[in-house]
Each structure stands twice: as C-alpha cells, then as structure tokens.
Amino acid sequence: MIRLALIAALAAAPAIAQDFSDGSEAREWGLFGEKKALFTAVVRDPLCVLTGDCADDCGGGARQVVLIRQEDNAMVFPLKNAQSAFNGAVADLAPFCGQKIEVDGLLIDDPEIGATNVYLVQRLRPEGGDWQRANTWTDDWAAKNPGAEGSGPWFRRDPRILNEIEQEGYLGLGPDVDQAFFKDWF
Incomplete structure (x- = not known):
C-alpha cells in the first residue's frame, strides 16, 4: 500500500x-x-x-x-x-x-x-x-464606468471604491475615526 x-x-x-x-x-x-x-x-x-x-x-x-x-x-x-x-x-x-x-x-x-x-x-x-x-x-473598466472620466489612476475614480470610502472611511473604521485620525496626524 x-x-x-x-x-x-x-x-x-x-x-x-x-x-x-x-x-x-x-x-x-x-x-x-x-x-x-x-x-x-x-x-x-x-x-x-x-x-x-x-x-x-x-x-x-x-x-x-x-x-x-x-x-x-x-x-x-x-x-x-x-x-x-x-x-x-x-x-x-x-x-x-x-x-x-x-x-x-x-x-x-x-x-x-x-x-x-x-x-x-x-x-x-x-x-x-x-x-x-x-x-x-x-x-x-472605462466602458463599465462611463461617468468616471478624469485624470489620475482609475481607482481614484472608481464608483465602487468611492462608495466604500464614503461608507467606511479611508481607514475602514468609519468617517468619524478618519476625521479624528486626520486631525491628530495632519
């Protein structure tokens, strides 16, 4: 075996x-x-x-x-x-x-x-x-996102990413945490 x-x-x-x-x-x-x-x-x-x-x-x-x-x-x-x-x-x-x-x-x-x-x-x-x-x-991506024209990389204009940032913030912990973080660090 x-x-x-x-x-x-x-x-x-x-x-x-x-x-x-x-x-x-x-x-x-x-x-x-x-x-x-x-x-x-x-x-x-x-x-x-x-x-x-x-x-x-x-x-x-x-x-x-x-x-x-x-x-x-x-x-x-x-x-x-x-x-x-x-x-x-x-x-x-x-x-x-x-x-x-x-x-x-x-x-x-x-x-x-x-x-x-x-x-x-x-x-x-x-x-x-x-x-x-x-x-x-x-x-x-451009064909699927006709309203996302502009300059810069695609991910800065992607509606899915922008929606996620709006909902969860840049850090993924919510917009309120983002505000406190940016105030402390920048």
Whole structure:
C-alpha cells in the first residue's frame, strides 16, 4: 500500500517540475518564484470545474477564470494581465470561455510562499488566431464606468471604491475615526 502511495505521489510530481519556458517571450517582472511559461490551456470557470456551479460564458466576466493546462490538466490561476498595474486577467480571458488558447506569461510556483500555479498572462492566442496582448482591463473598466472620466489612476475614480470610502472611511473604521485620525496626524 505504501509503495502504491509513493508511486502515485511520484506520478504527480512531474507536473510541478515541468518547464514551460521554451519559446516564451514573456517580460520578467523580478517577482519571487516567477518563471516564463508558454502553454496551451482551456479557459474555464473554476466554480464550474470544482463544484458544478456553472454560469453561461464563465460568468460573463463577473467570475474569476482559470486555465486548465493541456500538458498536465493542472488548474492554473491567471490573476494578472500584462498591464503595469496589478489588474486582473478576466477581461482578457473570459471571451474565450471553453476555448483552447495559447498563453504566454509568468508562472509563480513556490510552495514556500503558498503560491502554486499563479499566472500572470501577458499575451494570448486563440486557436487559428494571432497573438494579442492581455491588456484590456483598463478599457473594460472605462466602458463599465462611463461617468468616471478624469485624470489620475482609475481607482481614484472608481464608483465602487468611492462608495466604500464614503461608507467606511479611508481607514475602514468609519468617517468619524478618519476625521479624528486626520486631525491628530495632519
């Protein structure tokens, strides 16, 4: 029985040790545990994969998406796109729900820091298509927030964030605590 468990564990180990850097043109960010990674995957809704709670079109951009890597059937979590801010990758990947695509980016896989199959997708290519940059998050945000024009970073104008600050204050402890804090410190 112990031998069978050891064989099963060893069979699973190569998926972690695989090198997906061959052919990758990803730009390194200098993040701890990052490696260039180019692979083929199917875009899926993780709630659907894990629990059977499936939504049309992977939730239409309202849910996180995952990449089911073709080489080893591993679930890879694309948490960032190619933009310099740490914007999510859902806007770039959700349109390809259920489709096989190639992705190129950075894979962070370091059990010591608790990161396993965390992916920063920089570009993608649908089957039979051309490579495209994964950088649509800001345009997607602007389309969803037409009344938030202005200068400065998006998060200073985001209605959801402004509403949260109005309700909970900048410190998250309420506007009265904010007032006392700012009076004492500034």
